Amino acid sequence: MSTATTPAGVPVRAAKGVVLTLCCLLVILPFVAVISTSLADQQQVTAAGGYVLWPDNPNLDAYRVLFSGDVVTRAVLVSIGITLVGTTLSLGCTTLLAYGLSRPGSFAGKPILMLVLFSLLFSPGIIPLYLTVKQLGLLDSYWSLILPTLINAFNVIVMRAFFLELPKELLDSAKIDGAGELTILARIVLPLSKAIIAVIGLFYAVAYWNSFFSALLYITDNAKYPLSLVLRTYVVNNATIGGGDGATALPQQSLQMAMLVVSIVPIVCVYPFLQKHFAKGIMIGAVKG
Amino acid sequence: MVVLEEPIVAAEAPAARSRPGRRVRLRRDWLLLLCALPGLAALLAFHYAPLLGHVIAFKDYQPYIGIGDSPWVGLDNFRIIFNGDPVFLNALSNTLVISLLQLVFVFPLPIAVALLLNSLVSERFKRVVQSVLYLPHFMSWVIVVAIFQYMLGNAGLLNGFLQTHDLGSFNLIGNPGMFKELIVAQVVWKDTGWGTILFLAAMSRIDPARYEAAAVDGASRLRQLWHVTLPGIRSVIILLVILRLGDVLSVGFEQIILQQQAVGLEASDVLDTYVFNNAVGSGVWGASAAAGLVKGIIGVALVLAANKVAHLFDERGVYQK
Incomplete structure (x- = not known):
């Protein structure tokens, strides 16, 4: 924020980092999952009940x-x-x-x-x-x-x-x-x-x-x-x-x-x-x- | 995003001093006019000329006869509004509830995130977070709705996970009782990050000396936030509230029409979808146009009124006198 203030304590900074990282994950994760499912093979999709978070055998x-x-x-x-x-x-x-x-x-x-x-x-x-x-x-x-x-x-x-x-x-x-x-x-x-x-x-x-x-x-x-x-x-x-x-x-x-x-x-x-x-x-x- | 402030018009002032005559200026500037012409024509044709189409609110419009020959019916079409047609009232109340929810839950979030981002020490972490959070803004509503269905739908990723672990299910999509919450959640996901931009820009223009002075006076970080940062972004907040007010009766037409099928009209009909479904869908043109016209007029009136209030409080608002 400004140079004059003492930086916030470690716990506060860690908390901020965690909150913002979680926000980022909420945005990124759906995209990853969408791409993964599009690449996953039939067995994995069927086994997972429809959607997968990470493809085992990615194919096009x-x-x-x-x-x-x-x-x-x-x-x-x-x-x-x-x-x-x-x-x-x-x-x-x-x-x-x-x-x-x-x-x-x-x-x-x-x-x-x-x-x-x-x-x-x-x-x-x-x-x-x-x-x-x-x-x-x-x-x-x-x-x-x-x-x-x-x-x-x-x-x-x-x-x-x-x-x-x-x-x-x-x-x-x-x-x-x-x-x-x-x-x-x-x-x-x-x-x-x-x-x-x-x-x-x-x-x-x-x-x-x-x-x-x-x-x-x-x-x-x-x-x-x-x-x-x-x-x-x-x-x-x-x-x-x-x-x-x-x-x-x-x-x-x-x-x-x-x-x-x-x-x-x-x-x-x-x-x-x-x-x-x-x-x-x-x-x-x-x-x- | 609409943000205008005074210099746009104020820049004109100095040139007015020794302004040459009209004819001289026309001869001098005709090429500039010619440049402006195509864009201006598009604006007139698709922004101003359509306003004439509102006349069908006073007509019994029949597409086969055309606008000109359809008979006038006075204020007949406005009866749905004055007599309190239940379908119309349902759309109106849904609109107002969603709008209120958005004002309470969606509006403050970007301010909070911006404050959080602004207080970060690491510039690099800040930039990474920003890049990630801005991204969903550029996705169309079709994409966002599809992603939500996929993540949270009954057969979606979350419920799949819950079911395999015997944790019950989370029924958000296609659930009329949760429709408004769903709408709010989608708006939060899509636009919270993007909403921080204007606040961050305003924060970056606050003079660092103010923070230093506050720190010398012994203000804690929280007090600095209250006495320096928030006052520094006050005019942006007011500006955005005004613009939001103008949109009080418009709540995400694309977003809602995409999801109406699953939850039914009672839970999901808002003014814009009411107008669209009744006119383009069912051919009830006159009454829908009347609803659309009233909605438009209220929107403009709200912006003008809110702006007036902002002026009373010595704020700049959207435009200046």
Whole structure:
């Protein structure tokens, strides 16, 4: 805490360590168990009554069965597509909007900023959103999974705050040299903002990969289900899933857990990059405004 | 997460001094406007324009006729609210109970964990704990619900363990009587770690000299916590309480709709699922829209009111005048 205080006694420090370690275990253990069950072989799963904490003979059979059928394969492809296209569009629009709002005193800058800020205070509501998507003819279209969540106002605010912090002299000197707005954006602002763009891009990517609300509302054709809806059907609601060739000698639990792992792994892969930046960058920036 | 403070708008002030004319600025800034356009269009189309959809709360909306041609019915749709339709009241009371439970049990936890983390001597241990505790926040509700079923369900890991050791069973999942506890437990698991970030950021900005001064005056660690740390994070706490108030009527739509099948509507229906099930599910559009509209208005009103109260107490709140 501070250098002036004497450190707490050993028992207090030990107690803190134990409490926090227990908290960490509560978070980690379920993930370990999920992965273990997905890797365990049939005998062990059956013997353990469904789930195992540690696989004796780890194998990838469950994954092989999953990807031999087309339900999960297709859902994974849909989710990857939505994530790639959505993140690209969201990041582009967010960066441009934040940049457009980053010159205090610019024409119509203030009212647009107020629109962005005010949108944080309310949500349009389930029915109005549904009707809007319906009116636009986007029901059961992949675009319904992207367009309604294209702009996250909070990300716009964070990015704008970052752009405002960039040294003014740099932008001014570029202007004196005759650079236009777009040149300044491409040559000066973007190269200086790589970190924030990467983090916000990752936030968007995780949101698209996880997106459930939009899919639940707008997608009824189960051939177009993203991974989140397939997970709901087969893992949460326990529908029976089989591989394409009917080779499901495997216990349900292994398949379900493998499906869960498939949806968790991408997040865990980008997590270290996210984590490196958000703790110091984004959140402190947000607190400062 | 929504956190705004004044500099966002305050930064505008200096430029206003010698502001050139409108036309000059338009000619100068049209490219900036063009940049803002796509994002702004998306925001207008999917955040502001949908507000118009609330008109169906005053109509007998029939999807085949369309919004424009459906007949007006005045306040008829609001009868479910004014006449106290039992299904609606059940959803409302579930919402309020869950919200209250969250305010009491979920809200203070991140503060406690943040205080604990902040008092750690080892920076490395602190960082490891943080990395672990933030992780569940990035999992979708589908994943969290699936993990809970798997760990605590009737055929799950915990019950498997209890049964093999003849210790009875722990019936949390699919048990209507425990549904609200389950919801709270899931929120705690998913977001306690993430919730510490803002408090930790606020704590890191407290001037160390204050602790030193307090220590010189003979304040124990506990008194320092009370007189230095807590006052230092007071404005963040107030800010988050205000935002929480605005969400009093929204309790985890995704989380709850995923688990409704197992426990039934009586235990699990909340306003958002009521609206969704009745409209998109059963086609009762008008009444659901009325419930949704009232809910939305109350939410905004609560945020504005709470903010006003914060101003009265000289706190900054979410936005400033």
